Amino acid sequence: MAATRILIAEDNDLVSLTLEEQLKGLGYDVVGIARNGAEAITLAGRLKPDLIMMDIRMPEMEGTEAAARIRDLMAVPIIMLTAYADKETVRKAEAAGALAYLVKPVNENELPPAINIALARFKELQTLRSQVTELEDSLEARKLIERAKGILMQRLGLNERDAYERLRQRARDKRAKMKDIAQAIIEAEELLGS
Numbered sequence: 001m002a003a004t005r006i007l008i009a010e011d012n013d014l015v016s017l018t019l020e021e022q023l024k025g026l027g028y029d030v031v032g033i034a035r036n037g038a039e040a041i042t043l044a045g046r047l048k049p050d051l052i053m054m055d056i057r058m059p060e061m062e063g064t065e066a067a068a069r070i071r072d073l074m075a076v077p078i079i080m081l082t083a084y085a086d087k088e089t090v091r092k093a094e095a096a097g098a099l100a101y102l103v104k105p106v107n108e109n110e111l112p113p114a115i116n117i118a119l120a121r122f123k124e125l126q127t128l129r130s131q132v133t134e135l136e137d138s139l140e141a142r143k144l145i146e147r148a149k150g151i152l153m154q155r156l157g158l159n160e161r162d163a164y165e166r167l168r169q170r171a172r173d174k175r176a177k178m179k180d181i182a183q184a185i186i187e188a189e190e191l192l193g194s
Contacts (some may be wrong), residue, residue, distance in 0.1 A: 003029040003116065005047035009066065010081065011058045017106060019081075021051065022108045028115070037061025037181035044070045048084045051118060054098075056082040056089060067096035077122035079114055099125075110134065141179035150181035 006028050010016035020030045031047045034040035040104045044052060050071065054063040067078045079100040080093040091100050099118040102110060145167060152163035167185075171178045 005050045009034040009054040037066030050077045064092045064096035077118040144182040148185040
């Protein structure tokens with residue numbers, strides 16, 4: 001199994017080098033080090049890491065802003081690093097979408113659990129997002145099918161069951177999804193006018 005590819009975003013050279021050595025010693029693959037938030041965004045897009053470890057306070061762009069921008073561009077788990085553990089800083093990390101939070105200096109023993117938890121939570125979130133998308137698509141398809149059934153019932157004098165069967169049979173004959181057949185019927189109805 002390939003090592004987890006990690007991008008470090010940390011402006012302090014000593015902290016970033018120490019973190020890189022710790023991660024490599026634990027078997028992780030450090031694919032890059034960003035010195036500021038803007039560079040983190042660029043490197044994340046280019047390197048496509050499995051996980052990002054991001055300092056909250058960095059020059060040019062705060063880590064929380066960079067994390068939010070990265071989240072808008074791509075799906076990747078982010079662990080926030082900071083020397084501060086106050087409520088406001090934690091809240092900012094949560095708002096930026098961080099899946100874990102480590103206080104510097106980072107203890108090497110804390111890294112694997114934080115990384116594993118962030119990766120597991122990220123996988124769960126991706127699964128949930130996928131399920132939500134599927135449900136939204138299913139609901140949209142159902143609305144289209146119901147509308148197309150109504151058109152068939154009105155135009156052809158069919159009952160609901162027969163209209164549904166007609167849609168289903170047409171989808172089979174065309175080797176198409178019922179949603180696509182329903183959409184075609186709706187578009188034809190709009191073209192012809194009701």
